[in-house]
Amino acid sequence: MSEQASATIREMILSLLRARGVESVGETEPLFSSGLLDSIAATDVLMALESEHGVDLADEDFDILQIDTLQGLETFLSARKAA
Amino acid sequence: MASFNSADGFFRSVVQHADRAFYCDAAREVSYGEMGAVVQRLAGYLSQNGRPRRIGILATRSFEAYAGILAAGFAGAAYVPINLKWPEERIVTLLGLMELDALVADVQGAALLTPAVLAAAPDLVVIADTAVEVAPRSGQTIVRLGAIDTVPLAEPVPVGPDELAYIIFTSGTTGLPKGVMISAGSLANYLAESRSWTNLTPEDRLAETCDVTFDLTVHNLFLCVEAGASLHILSALEMMAPGRFVRARAITVWMSVPTLIAMMRRNGSLKPGIFPSLRLSIFCGEPLPVAAAEAWAAATPNGVVENIYGPTEGTVICMRQRLTNPPVATESRGILAIGKPYDSMEIAIFDSAQNPVADGMPGEIALSGPQLAIGYLGQPDQTADRFRMIRGKRWYLTGDLGMRDEKGTFHHLGRTDNQVKVKGNRIELEEVEAHLRRAAETDVVAVVAWPVIDGSAQGLVGFCVSAFSGEAIGKRLLSSLPRYMVPEPIEVLEDLPVNINGKVDRRALFQRLEDRMKAAAEARSAVAIKAGAAE
Numbered sequence A: 001m002s003e004q005a006s007a008t009i010r011e012m013i014l015s016l017l018r019a020r021g022v023e024s025v026g027e028t029e030p031l032f033s034s035g036l037l038d039s040i041a042a043t044d045v046l047m048a049l050e051s052e053h054g055v056d057l058a059d060e061d062f063d064i065l066q067i068d069t070l071q072g073l074e075t076f077l078s079a080r081k082a083a
Numbered sequence B: 001m002a003s004f005n006s007a008d009g010f011f012r013s014v015v016q017h018a019d020r021a022f023y024c025d026a027a028r029e030v031s032y033g034e035m036g037a038v039v040q041r042l043a044g045y046l047s048q049n050g051r052p053r054r055i056g057i058l059a060t061r062s063f064e065a066y067a068g069i070l071a072a073g074f075a076g077a078a079y080v081p082i083n084l085k086w087p088e089e090r091i092v093t094l095l096g097l098m099e100l101d102a103l104v105a106d107v108q109g110a111a112l113l114t115p116a117v118l119a120a121a122p123d124l125v126v127i128a129d130t131a132v133e134v135a136p137r138s139g140q141t142i143v144r145l146g147a148i149d150t151v152p153l154a155e156p157v158p159v160g161p162d163e164l165a166y167i168i169f170t171s172g173t174t175g176l177p178k179g180v181m182i183s184a185g186s187l188a189n190y191l192a193e194s195r196s197w198t199n200l201t202p203e204d205r206l207a208e209t210c211d212v213t214f215d216l217t218v219h220n221l222f223l224c225v226e227a228g229a230s231l232h233i234l235s236a237l238e239m240m241a242p243g244r245f246v247r248a249r250a251i252t253v254w255m256s257v258p259t260l261i262a263m264m265r266r267n268g269s270l271k272p273g274i275f276p277s278l279r280l281s282i283f284c285g286e287p288l289p290v291a292a293a294e295a296w297a298a299a300t301p302n303g304v305v306e307n308i309y310g311p312t313e314g315t316v317i318c319m320r321q322r323l324t325n326p327p328v329a330t331e332s333r334g335i336l337a338i339g340k341p342y343d344s345m346e347i348a349i350f351d352s353a354q355n356p357v358a359d360g361m362p363g364e365i366a367l368s369g370p371q372l373a374i375g376y377l378g379q380p381d382q383t384a385d386r387f388r389m390i391r392g393k394r395w396y397l398t399g400d401l402g403m404r405d406e407k408g409t410f411h412h413l414g415r416t417d418n419q420v421k422v423k424g425n426r427i428e429l430e431e432v433e434a435h436l437r438r439a440a441e442t443d444v445v446a447v448v449a450w451p452v453i454d455g456s457a458q459g460l461v462g463f464c465v466s467a468f469s470g471e472a473i474g475k476r477l478l479s480s481l482p483r484y485m486v487p488e489p490i491e492v493l494e495d496l497p498v499n500i501n502g503k504v505d506r507r508a509l510f511q512r513l514e515d516r517m518k519a520a521a522e523a524r525s526a527v528a529i530k531a532g533a534a535e
Helices: A003-019 A039-053 A064-068 A070-082 B008-016 B032-046 B063-074 B088-098 B115-120 B184-198 B216-227 B243-248 B259-266 B290-299 B380-386 B429-440 B470-477 B506-534
Strands: B021-024 B029-031 B054-058 B078-081 B102-105 B124-127 B141-144 B164-170 B178-183 B205-208 B230-233 B253-256 B280-283 B304-309 B319-322 B346-350 B363-368 B387-390 B393-404 B410-415 B419-422 B425-428 B445-449 B460-464 B490-492
Touching: A003 A039, A003 A070, A039 A064, A064 A070, B008 B032, B008 B063, B008 B216, B021 B032, B029 B032, B032 B063, B032 B124, B054 B063, B054 B088, B063 B078, B063 B102, B063 B124, B063 B216, B088 B115, B088 B178, B164 B184, B178 B184, B184 B216, B205 B216, B216 B230, B216 B253, B259 B290, B280 B290, B290 B304, B346 B393, B380 B387, B380 B393, B425 B429, B429 B445, B429 B460, B429 B470, B429 B490, B445 B506, B460 B470, B460 B506, B470 B490
Parallel strands: B021 B230, B054 B078, B054 B102, B078 B164, B102 B124, B124 B141, B205 B230, B205 B253, B253 B280, B280 B304, B460 B490
Antiparallel strands: B021 B029, B164 B178, B304 B319, B346 B363, B363 B393, B387 B393, B393 B410, B419 B425, B445 B460
């Protein structure tokens, strides 16, 4: 299961939020499209997904909107694990 | 008399293409007819005390942003986008200069309406239906866009060519951004010139990659609506991996900063043939490396690639160069040339006394013609410095270093000053330095655009002599500058290198960063070789 994988990404997102003065976030609350996190933070998350979780950013059909919520990330990472 | 109302083209499409899609984002699709109804009601509301002059747009990449811009135009007012990335202090200061009649805010914009911002905001504020509850200050009305039931304005009000169409802010050397004021006549000239080569039809599907604070959105929006085409808004997140967006929506016209090509090439997603739907791709805002242009062209086998050039002060752009085979390149920089001027614009290369230089010689790029801005909002000195009467003609001095070759093609060679582009954002290093001085409580500061990849700066690095830590200074800066303008890291040093004039030597600092990176790369490869040998 991807519990551990999603835990590290989750911790990363929470620390990015803390650095921007946000203490908590809901599971389904948009992270990026809400403006809570900016594109600089998105770059960090994408790099972590690529280097630590083997996400292939070279896939031209990669749906980045999946990473907009903690729940979306969770689903995305567990689906990858299952595949 | 002909009217120059910027919403005329939109209104024609509302009548002719009512059922066609206009505004599309991840959540909704709005037809011309639907948008027309919203815009006409909002325009009526904004006109309740007479014709408004300026409407602030505290919104971007949203339905409310576009409804606000079009309604402002419809009612005969100029629109003034406010950057959502500006910290509160900056929003308050600039609201004080804008003299707005009303403000339109989307969900993210409404979240920025703190008591201090509301105090500086106009009496009339329109917010998104789903925005947070905002309590007005005394004398202020805050209404939700969907709750407006004013009598709709029947048609766009007549606008003269010299009246203001929009004000777009760009970085200024003094520590505050400058508001570039563009007239309705300049905008009309721009659209006439640009429609002749973009040839949009109602079948076109345009991708909007920029915030409305960036004037590339002027090009997309006004050409799109007059053609009855559809505008597809990428969220900032979708910009990080745009492949799926372009493919799923069968985008036909793309416009963005070249940084995006570099990003896609780095992660390997820009493969040949992946964007068959694109017929026209336009790049602007920073140098376009030939290799990047060719990689994009390979990805769009049914399209052409255009490199366009122009400062905000010349109404979006005034020169363009199509990617050809072989490419018309600026060999010394490995970038595409900036090409030939628009027919109605005159471009010259001046020496430091504003005399034209011979072809092949470098000098400052200067523009003259109907697209020149009125000037900078409330800054007569800065306006006089850059917009000058020279031999009986009004010129804008761009600060860009350029050259015209023997074939009449123009080339961009860099800057004559310290303006940089960081991922397409125009930044005056002096503006950042002014804030760094204040935050670090020192006079000895320098900011360098670094690293530079494919001719495009990726970030800013700050240097200073200070009693505070770099981290603490960075935190302070975030209260007065948007994040993309805050240097990261900020290095606190014993002293800074100076040049022969006793000024801080940015070039030496840049070299120091380059040397350090090279040393780190060498150390890494030495470790890798060792690790390989041990296996």
